[in-house]
Amino acid sequence: MGKCCKRNGRLLCLCLLPCMMTGHLLIYIGVSIFITISYAPPKIILHYIAPGISANSSTMASHPLGPFWNLRLEDSALWNQLQHAWDREHNPLLRGNTTRIQRKPKAKFLSEINNECLSDNTSHKCSVPHMQDINRLPEQIRAFIRSMYYREYPLLINQPGMCRKDNSSFDLDSPMLLMAIKSQVGNFENRQAIRETWGRSGLVEGESNKKGGLVRTVFLLGRQDSSTGPHPDLKNLLELENLKYGDILLWDFRDTFYNLTLKDLLFWRWFKQYCPTAIFVFKGDDDVFVRTNALLDYLHEKEEEHKLQLALKRKTEMNMFIGDVITNAMPNREPSTKYYIPENFYKGVYPPYAGGGGVVYSGSLALRLKEVSERVHLFPIDDVYLGMCLHRLGLSPTHHPGFLTFDLPAGERENPCAYRSVVLVHKRSPKEMVTLWKKLQNLPGQC
Numbered sequence: 194m195g196k197c198c199k200r201n202g203r204l205l206c207l208c209l210l211p212c213m214m215t216g217h218l219l220i221y222i223g224v225s226i227f228i229t230i231s232y233a234p235p236k237i238i239l240h241y242i243a244p245g246i247s248a249n250s251s252t253m254a255s256h257p258l259g260p261f262w263n264l265r266l267e268d269s270a271l272w273n274q275l276q277h278a279w280d281r282e283h284n285p286l287l288r289g290n291t292t293r294i295q296r297k298p299k300a301k302f303l304s305e306i307n308n309e310c311l312s313d314n315t316s317h318k319c320s321v322p323h324m325q326d327i328n329r330l331p332e333q334i335r336a337f338i339r340s341m342y343y344r345e346y347p348l349l350i351n352q353p354g355m356c357r358k359d360n361s362s363f364d365l366d367s368p369m370l371l372m373a374i375k376s377q378v379g380n381f382e383n384r385q386a387i388r389e390t391w392g393r394s395g396l397v398e399g400e401s402n403k404k405g406g407l408v409r410t411v412f413l414l415g416r417q418d419s420s421t422g423p424h425p426d427l428k429n430l431l432e433l434e435n436l437k438y439g440d441i442l443l444w445d446f447r448d449t450f451y452n453l454t455l456k457d458l459l460f461w462r463w464f465k466q467y468c469p470t471a472i473f474v475f476k477g478d479d480d481v482f483v484r485t486n487a488l489l490d491y492l493h494e495k496e497e498e499h500k501l502q503l504a505l506k507r508k509t510e511m512n513m514f515i516g517d518v519i520t521n522a523m524p525n526r527e528p529s530t531k532y533y534i535p536e537n538f539y540k541g542v543y544p545p546y547a548g549g550g551g552v553v554y555s556g557s558l559a560l561r562l563k564e565v566s567e568r569v570h571l572f573p574i575d576d577v578y579l580g581m582c583l584h585r586l587g588l589s590p591t592h593h594p595g596f597l598t599f600d601l602p603a604g605e606r607e608n609p610c611a612y613r614s615v616v617l618v619h620k621r622s623p624k625e626m627v628t629l630w631k632k633l634q635n636l637p638g639q640c
Contacts, residue, residue, distance in 0.1 A: 270540040274572050283568050331528060331602055337451045341571045344458060350435055350443035355409055356468035367470035369406025373460050376412045376479040378446050379426050384412055386623035388438065390630035391483045400486035404493055411440050413456045415448030423538040450531055451574040461563035474559050477551030482621040482629055511555040514583060516547025518592035532574060546580025547590040549598030550619035561586055609633055610640035
């Protein structure tokens with residue numbers, strides 16, 4: 194009887210053992226799945242916050258929430274891939290102290306893109322994937338891609354003494370505001386209207402405190418675009434205009450919409466060489482209207498805030514950049530629009546940028562933009578490119594409600610008092626500029 198029970202017990206154990214092992218295996222698998230699902234990678238805490246000045250606060254400027262270096266590569270987008278390579282090259286963490294990534298000369302690299310990717314659609318050597326449909330893109334996009342590495346253009350008309358007492362030293366009374374206006378050769382009326390109204394050079398009074406400051410104005414031009422059709426030769430007229438006013442900067446590149454970015458880049462170089470002591474810079478188009486007197490009042494406030502911060506030793510540089518800020522904008526994928534950006538050229542959301550025809554930034558920031566632009570590939574839309582350069586500096590533009598991108602309501606445009614809080618309005622014809630300027634004289638007294 195005892196032997197029988199012992200034999201039956203062993204048999205029972207042998208029967209239960211596989212069930213127990215299977216149960217343990219199921220428990221192990223369940224626990225593993227639960228740990229995998231519930232695991233979250235540790236959040237990266239960003240310790241870098243860029244100092245600066247905003248429109249509403251003198252403590253810290255707005256700054257991007259994303260990481261300073263974007264290492265995510267967008268497949269099949271040419272600009273993203275080129276910028277990705279530059280980001281890795283200039284990233285000190287990836288580059289290290291001793292190892293440097295060898296970059297091909299710009300001209301050679303551009304030649305490879307042209308020869309392997311743009312000309313030979315079937316080439317297996319092409320280092321940019323999915324660019325075989327390049328010939329389907331509009332000509333202006335193809336032209337931009339072919340020339341996006343070229344940054345050296347001769348200055349045909351220069352104003353080296355714009356910010357100097359003479360040809361050897363900078364003026365002790367540096368410009369409070371340097372106005373850099375993007376224009377075209379044929380826009381004589383626009384430039385003249387600006388000279389007679391809001392863009393006149395010289396000592397300009399403020400609107401409320403009358404303190405004002407020295408204003409200098411230059412017009413940024415490229416040569417006429419012959420690809421848009423035959424144009425009358427305006428070279429002699431432009432030379433006469435420059436001889437009379439001495440405010441034209443003309444570079445030897447085609448003045449097209451996608452080349453507006455070049456005007457920013459070349460202007461920053463000119464600024465560093467010929468006018469680095471200007472305190473503030475206004476960059477705008479020649480079809481906007483600016484209440485310069487009110488703008489000077491605002492800039493004096495920002496300058497006093499910065500001096501206070503310097504006295505408290507809280508900051509050393511003024512990183513002010515204001516305008517009509519646009520955030521979370523997506524590229525326009527409609528081929529019929531002038532803002533069209535194909536998906537195989539750029540992917541992603543645009544960084545915050547200021548549009549609407551005009552922005553104001555500090556002179557010290559202009560010098561920093563010049564330096565960082567050497568690490569940001571050219572982009573066809575100039576406003577977006579400015580936002581990209583700011584993003585590389587760890588800064589974002591600050592919104593100012595007085596910069597009106599879409600104009601005042603139609604019923605208020607003729608009312609002078611409606612402009613009391615306006616700094617910039619877009620658009621105005623030359624005739625409208627002169628008319629509005631006359632209406633706005635002694636505005637505080639009228640309202």
